[in-house]
Amino acid sequence: MCLIPGYIIYLLTFLIVSEVTQPDDGAAMSLTAALRGFFIVLLSVSVVQSQNGWGVTYTSTQICAVKGSSVEIHCTYTYPPRINNEIIEVQKRLWFTKLQQDVPVDLKTDPNYDARVEYHFFQNNSTLRITDLRESDSAQYKFRFETNSRSGRYTGTPGVTLLVTDAPIRLSVSVTLSGEIVEGSSVTLTCSSDANPAASYTWYKQNDQKPLSKDSQLIFSSIQSSDAGEYYCIAVNDLGTKRTGHNIIIVNCE
Structure with missing residues (x-):
């Protein structure tokens, strides 16, 4: 190993x-x-x-x-x-x-x-x-x-x-929106890599060590203003780890 x-x-x-x-x-x-x-x-x-x-x-x-x-x-x-x-x-x-x-x-x-x-x-x-x-x-x-x-x-x-x-060295993040990011809208962040062996993923919010999701996707089904902030994904396999850059979510108030 x-x-x-x-x-x-x-x-x-x-x-x-x-x-x-x-x-x-x-x-x-x-x-x-x-x-x-x-x-x-x-x-x-x-x-x-x-x-x-x-x-x-x-x-x-x-x-x-x-x-x-x-x-x-x-x-x-x-x-x-x-x-x-x-x-x-x-x-x-x-x-x-x-x-x-x-x-x-x-x-x-x-x-x-x-x-x-x-x-x-x-x-x-x-x-x-x-x-x-x-x-x-x-x-x-x-x-x-x-x-x-x-x-x-x-x-x-x-x-x-x-x-x-391969180590999980090539990571990408995509954002799926239901429209403009406003309170109550749906937002999905997806982390992916071409790692071999396959990688597992964990999502975090900046300055918060508690995992938000132990899946490739971080889903906000009804986003709130308190969810605004910077998020990142960590990919891990038997060869190592890789962290994405920060993805900033700005929630507009209606």
Whole structure:
């Protein structure tokens, strides 16, 4: 879950353990993740899922990120130096989200990620970087490496789940009138946004902290002179909050 109080993103990580893909025996798994350019809180968890030298290590298994930003996912992988006196060498490393005929589809060959994916390798560490994030990038990402040994192919599961969403940053307010605003007339203020996940709305009157409506609409069915003043709407979703400017209502006396 991502929270953006005051437009700061807090990255919360969760441990999700499901099935384990192993070569012949098992290995230890790990993965670290970071969201560049934002304040991140990582709850690191060490996950040991296999033995005998094979593995990918994850310390985060879920990331929330905002559309248009960039994200980096890191992992460390291990393998035995020899199998049956054969020196083991890594020949292929890749990240993927889907299979094609049971074969992992390298993100670098996926047209949905064209020019937005970078791999960085250093010793037994791998980093996946995705730029210009889209909501369609929400998926489960896994690292796989293959060696010169027939039994030396390993996929780290369950991988890391990336959720790309929008904060409620584009708000608009419309006013519906039954005519000139005079005492007894009907006035409706409507707050809307294109937030994803969907936002909830609350209406307030300036200098009054008591909510007037916990709906997208603030309805005055028979407005009175005491209702004259400045009103604003606050939209909230899992990614943060946004407040509209003030909407001034002037009630004319007949």
